[in-house]
Amino acid sequence: MPPADDPRLEQLAIALSTVGYLGGQRCPLCQDEILMPSPYASYELTLRPDHRIVILRDIDCDAAVGDTSAIEHAARHVAAGNGYALHLHTVQNLLATQVRVETWTGPPADEGVDTGWTSAAAVDLDCPTGLLVLGDGMSASIDGIDPPEGPGRYRIAVYHQGRERAELAYREVVHAMGPRAGRADSELQARYGAVEKYLLRMWWQQALPDTDDDDS
Structure with a gap:
């Protein structure tokens, strides 16, 4: 192992700090890429979400679904997390x-997201089973x-696309509703279906804290 004052260690720290943003660099110590x-x-999931809410969570964290505070925050900021569930609030x-x-x-680097996506939030999500x-x-x-x-514990970056267009389409659908709305609704679904989109990118950060009881 190189001594603590080896200048290559500083170069390595700088290189590691940019992993995921620049890529393709070589380690100053071993020259591996x-x-x-x-x-x-x-x-992928395509749906018409009840109550305009979509939730990502660990299968064991169903108690976090009805968090009013997180839902209200998502309504204002597109997405919100409470540590155990990620809430998305759609416009329609x-x-x-x-x-x-x-x-x-x-x-992942934001630069890797295709043009047209808007960054909304980044939240932590605890996954006791690792199945979501x-x-x-x-x-x-x-x-x-x-x-x-x-x-x-995972980190999740949230992006969205098409919210403004979806809101306009929603108003058009509401306006078209009526006794003979069936055909109009089908046409609008074909024209605007899935115009509102969300991208969730998640990656592992660390193990969960030990929750074993130490009372014995």
């Missing part, structure tokens, strides 16, 4: 909304979101 974080897998619930979850090897479910808490959901690191 420092790999940029990359996605493991992605999962009459047209299909698309939510994509990506699991990553490390923190995404849905509206009512009728629409997908499970099987299982990042390979398993249980732990």
Whole structure:
């Protein structure tokens, strides 16, 4: 191991601090390439969310779903977390909304997001089992979101796209409602379906604190 005053150690610290942002650098000590974080897998859910709420959580954290404070915060800021559930607040619930979850090897750079996405929030999510479910808490959901690191504390970056257009489309749908709205609704669904989109990028940060009781 190099001595503490080896200047290469400072170079290594700088290089490691930029992993996920620059990529392709080489370690000053061993000259191996420092790999940029990359996605493991992605999962998509298209739904018309009840109550305009979509939730991502560990399968064992259902008690966090009805957190009024987190829901109110999400209504103001698009997304909010309480440590055990991530809440998304959509602008409407009459047209299909698309939510994509990506699991990553490390923190991805904002620059890697396609043009058109707006950053909304970054929150921590505790996952005791490492198995997650995404849905509206009512009728629409997908499970099987299982990042390979398993249980732990994850960081989730939230992005959105098409909210303003979806709000205008929602007003058009409401205006078209009536006794003969069936055909108009189908046409509007075809025209505006999934115009409102959300991207959740998550990566493992650390193990969860030990919660074993030490009373004995």
